[in-house]
Amino acid sequence: MYISADTVIQEAKPSNRLERILPVLECQPPLALAPMVGLSHSALRLLILELGGVGLFFSEMLSVMRLPIENEIVSPFLCRTPEESPFFYQIFAGPNQDIIPAVERLHLLNAQGIDLNLGCPAPVLRKQRAGAFMPFDSVRTTIATLRAATHLPISAKIRLGKTLDKKALLAFCKMLEDGGVNLLTVHGRLQGEKFCRKPRWDWIGKVKQAVTIPVLANGGIFSVSDAKKCLERSGADGLMIGRGAVCKPWLFAEIARDVYHSSSVPEINIPDIYFRFIELLQDRFLPERRLGRLKQFTHYYSSNFLFGHHLASGVQNCRTLDEAAETAMSFFNKIQE
C-alpha cells in the first residue's frame, strides 16, 4: 500500500510547496498497529517489530493541548526509537482547540504522518466534543487547518457513524477525502457499539468503494482467518489491528506470511515473549510507568492460556514489577507441570 503525498502537493499552501520535501510512505505489508491508550507504546511496538510483519504504527491518542508540553524523553506517550517507523501520531482535538502548536511539535518529533481521531466514543472525548463527538463542520475546519499546517500524510480514523446510514457515512468520508485526508481507517462498528458486537466488515467495503484514498479495515481481527475474511468482505487495502496484536504480538508476522507472503514467523515461546515485554518496559519507561502498562498488557496476553484469568488477576494484584514477574513465572511453571 502506498500512501501517496500527491494530494498534499495539490492542497498545500503555495508558499510551502517548494520548501517541503514530500514523503511518500511505503507501508509494507499493509498491516498497522492500532492506536490504543496504555497499550500502543514503545515497548509493545519494539516487541512486535522483533516478531515481524508490521508495516505501520499509530501512537495512542494524544491531546493537542498536552502535546506541545510533553517531554518526549520521559513521556510514555511520546518516547519512540527510530526503528518504530513509519509512524503516525494520533491526535484528538475539540472544535475550538488550536492544533497548530501540536502539529509543529509532531514535525519536530519526526512524525511520518498525523492521524485525526474521529471515531473514539470515550467519555473524556465527549466532554471536549472531540473524536466521535466532533461536529461535522468542525471536522471539515480541522482537516483544512491540518492540511494547511503540514506536508505530512494525514489519516483519519472513524467508526461507521451514530446509526447505519450509508448516505451519511459516504458523505462524511468524501468530505474527508476532498479535504486532503490521505488514508482512512474504518472501525466497522457504530459509535455506541461495544467490542463484543461483531464488526461490520461489509460496511467498510462500502467506504472503500466510495473513496480513492487507501482504506484500512479495523475491528475484530484476532487470527489469520479473521484477517482473510475481513479483507475479502471489505476489499480494504490493509488492516489495522488492536487487541489481537496485544493478545498475540506475533499475529502480524502470521498474517504477513499467510496473506502477503512477505515475512516468516519466528518460533513462538509465549512465556519468553512475556518476559521480553517486561525487559522492554524496563528499557523504555521510568520505573513508575512500568507496572500499570504490564497489567494492561497482561489483561489481553493472558487469553493465550486456558486458565489465563489466574495470570491476569495475579499480576493485577502485584505492587511491583518484580513481584509481577515472579507471579507470571510461577503461573508458567504451573501450567507446564
Ligand SMILES: Cc1cc2nc3c(=O)[nH]c(=O)nc-3n(C[C@H](O)[C@H](O)[C@H](O)COP(=O)(O)O)c2cc1C
Ligand atoms: C484499551 C484500548 C484503547 C484504545 N485507544 C484508542 C485510541 O487512543 N484511539 C483510537 O482511535 N482508538 C482507540 N481504541 C480503539 C482501537 O484503536 C480499535 O479501533 C478497536 O480496539 C477495534 O480494533 P480491534 O478489534 O483490532 O481491537 C482503543 C481500544 C482499546 C481496547
